[in-house]
Amino acid sequence: MVAADHQDHWIVVLGASAGGVEALSTVIGALPAEFPAAVFVVLHLAPAGISLLPEILGRAGPLPVRHAADGAPIEPGRIYVAPPDRHLLVEPGIMRVTEGPIEHRARPALDPLFRSAAEAYGPRVVGVVMSGMLDDGATGLLAVKEGGGATIVQDPDDAMFRGMPANAVRLAAPDHVVPATGIAPLLLTLVGRGTPVG
Secondary structure, eight states, X not given: OOOGGGTTOOEEEEEEOTTHHHHHHHHHHTSOTXXXXXXXXXXXXXXXXXXXXHHHHHHHSSSOEEEOOTTOBOOTTOEEEOOTTOEEEEETTEEEEEOOOOBTTBSSOHHHHHHHHHHHHGGGEEEXXXXXXXXXXXXXXXXXXXXXXXXXXXXXXXXXXXXXXXXXXXXXXXXXXXXXXXXXXXXXXXXXXXXOOO
């Protein structure tokens, strides 16, 4: 059930794995400073070590980027990145960073983020699956679609690794399949309409 007092928020959930840093940088770098949605990013990471993804994405474009913090409020015009070895989830108005079970041999994984966003924000969600191997993100993207949200997949022929996008196309029949360079303009159109995207 989508909480009524949070229906004016837009949530964009972006996920990638192998080849994803370049793809994510392409999208994030093309979003303007006044982008009206909160953006949540999952990239498959090794469980040990430090993630430099917030710094990389922060250099790509004007939006502020940081690791997500458990219980922190969701603010539009900001990008939140899942930290290593933790799932990133969305609840109405707040984010959750949890250990949770490994999914698709990954933590963080796309599917938990996408499922939670669909449950919390329904038609105010835009889900995006980008470059990677195997099939993480496919069932999560389907959940976004079934919740009334919009779904975008990087064209598998444009992706450095086509497994994740190809599986998302096959399972979720997304609304849009576009090259990485086409995703940011599409996001601007979808979240700028002022009405649910479903």
